Amino acid sequence: MTREDLIAAYTAAGRHYHNLAHIEDCVAALARIDDLSAREREILSEAIWWHDVVYDATRADNExxxxxxxxxxxxxxxxxxxxxxxxxxxxHDVKSGDRLGAILISIDLSILGAEPARYDAYAAAIRQEFIHVPEADYRAGRARVLGHFAAKPVIFPDAAFAAKYDQKARANLARELASLR
Incomplete structure (x- = not known):
């Protein structure tokens, strides 16, 4: 698969959040990290580009x-x-000492710590990806997922991401959880 094939996958119909804009956001977040070797940066860049290349909200084996x-x-x-x-x-669970895992997961989850309007657009896009799920079931499932993140002592396993995004993420999660009830 070429980069063009990856772009085609991320721009396919039905991708409202897990799309090219998500990949571009993740690549931009990676670019803001200074203390990576060239090899680490390449590994993380490839992981970002490939991590959601297969995405079907009706399947459990996308990753x-x-x-x-x-x-x-x-x-x-x-x-x-x-x-x-x-x-x-x-x-999104990372073992202690797994620096690259901590960075990738923190990048992937950074939307949780976005400004409220951007977070709300993300939440609406996720709902669109799961439009096949009846409303009551969606609310219960989404609340379960968000509750899992909210209950974690650390949402972002990378310390720099945690310092930057944790408070906003917890506020966004609490706000969306309240709206789902």
Whole structure:
């Protein structure tokens, strides 16, 4: 798959949040991190570009399928690490000491700490991706997901992201959770 193929995947119909704008936001967040080696930056860049390449809101294996595609198409010497990082985006759980995992997950979740209007647009886009789910079921499922993040002592495993986004994220999560009840 070429970069054009990736762009085509991210611009496919039905992608309201997990689209090219999300990838561009993630790439921009990566660009703001100064203390990465060239290899770390390349691994994270590939993980960002591939992490949502397969996205079907009716399936539970998007991350695995995205990781497998990445492992087939990125350079062999980084493929395993890129795949590992992508698989972390299924649970967003990162082990202590996993710096690249902490950065990728924090980048992926940074929308949670956006300004309220931007967060609300994200929440509306997620609802559109799950438009096939009846309203009551969506509200219950979304509340469960958001409650999971809100209950975590640390939402963003990277300390710099946590310092920048944690308070805003908790406020956004609380506001959306209240609207779902």
């Amino acid at each position: 695995e399928r995205s990781a497998e595609l990445a492992e087939q198409h990125v350079r062999a010497d980084i493929a395993e690490e890129v795949g590992r990082l992508i698989r972390l985006t299924k649970t």
